[in-house]
Amino acid sequence: MATIRLTKEFSFEAAHALEEYDGACREIHGHSYRLFVTVKGRPCADESHPKCGMVMDFGDLKRIVGEEVVSRLDHAFVLRRSPANEALARLLGERFHRLVEVDYQPTCENMLADFAARIARRLPAGVELHALRLHETATSFAEWYAEDNR
Template sequence: MTKIRLTRLFTFEAAHALQGYDGPCRNIHGHSYKLQVTIIGLPIINDEHPKNGMVLDFGDLKQLVQETILDVVDHALLLRADSDSDLVEALRKLNHKLLLTPYQPTCENMLIDFKTRLRKVMPGSVALHSLKL
């Protein structure tokens, strides 16, 4: 049986600042992100199964990514957890959606975080093949 890769594109908006960075990205700024999630697995071969022929229902993949990643980061400001406490407190008082990360919130580190989060919730019949941001 042939393993199949499926990719779904997701979009979200988020802001971040790179603490200690020596360029303009040290300032709070935002991006329109495109996240490609690719899974790999064997299609279900069972005429009696409602998902016959599918590796994973796209609706199920959408729900996994939505709950695991998008609900957390969409329209959020990502800052390192050790960011200036006065800034963090001011943002919280203004009810901003703030995500404090244990890492520098670069695209690379965000992808590592997303991979870790998704691998925990992937059904056993499929594997996370790749992510692209």
């Protein structure tokens, strides 16, 4: 049986600010993110199984990415957890419910590494995370490949 790759696209809206960055992204700003998730595996060959012929049910992939990424970040403000941001996070948390603090600078690159870890641990046996692509804008994106991270 051949190894097959499946890709599903997701989108979410989120804001962030890059702490101590030396450009415009230091300010609070938002993006319409587009995330492409590619998994790979061999289609189920068991003709008595309801998933026969599938590497993975697209619905299961949608649920996993929805829970681990989209529902967590959609319409949220992503902020690095740090002493410099502590007072700001406390103040924003009193007013807004969608503040997500992370232990890294919330760049496109770092977000991908976080997403990869979250998604990979939820995939069914025999299915591997192959690649992620995160578009921050229509013309700017970062990519993560499993083969580069072994």
